[in-house]
Amino acid sequence: MNPFKQTPVIRQALIGTIKRTGNKALQVLGLSGELVDDVPLYQQVGFASWLPKDVEVVMLPMSGKARNFVIVAGRDAVAVELKEGETVIYNQHGVELRLLKDRIKSNVTLEVDGDIISTGDVSDKTSTMQTMRDVYNIHGHAADGTAPPANKMGA
Numbered sequence: 001m002n003p004f005k006q007t008p009v010i011r012q013a014l015i016g017t018i019k020r021t022g023n024k025a026l027q028v029l030g031l032s033g034e035l036v037d038d039v040p041l042y043q044q045v046g047f048a049s050w051l052p053k054d055v056e057v058v059m060l061p062m063s064g065k066a067r068n069f070v071i072v073a074g075r076d077a078v079a080v081e082l083k084e085g086e087t088v089i090y091n092q093h094g095v096e097l098r099l100l101k102d103r104i105k106s107n108v109t110l111e112v113d114g115d116i117i118s119t120g121d122v123s124d125k126t127s128t129m130q131t132m133r134d135v136y137n138i139h140g141h142a143a144d145g146t147a148p149p150a151n152k153m154g155a
Helices: 128-136
Strands: 013-018 027-031 035-040 056-062 067-074 086-089 096-099 104-106
Touching: 027 056, 027 067, 035 067
Parallel strands: none
Antiparallel strands: 013 027, 013 056, 027 035, 056 067, 086 096, 096 104
16 A cells, blocks of 8 residues: 555644653643654654754644544744854754854854864954964074074964
């Protein structure tokens, strides 16, 4: 039997509230007060998030059956302001990673486990790494006749 050629059954999507969280199946309280257990959470491949308790979710009934729901979307009470063209990834703790037109911005210090490779300058609020190399490579010391460093920093 082909699952795409079933007799069409029309049943509307429902909105509910998460009452028990988990990674695979959640408990949802429907607007009618009905408690639905073991509702699977479907998320886009490559993206996963933990839905905290009391988050509103949209549930779809699979095959039109009232007890066969899946969660397809969630929305919490955090209001995230966006400007035109922006995308933000955030968690329930308020940590944001904001994708802007020409850069990525975060509201916390970013830690990277691994190498960082840049095809452009690396800079902070004072100068660039290349400027530091240039100054180091030509510096001498106060004593007369002291030469610049024998081992230059990479250019």
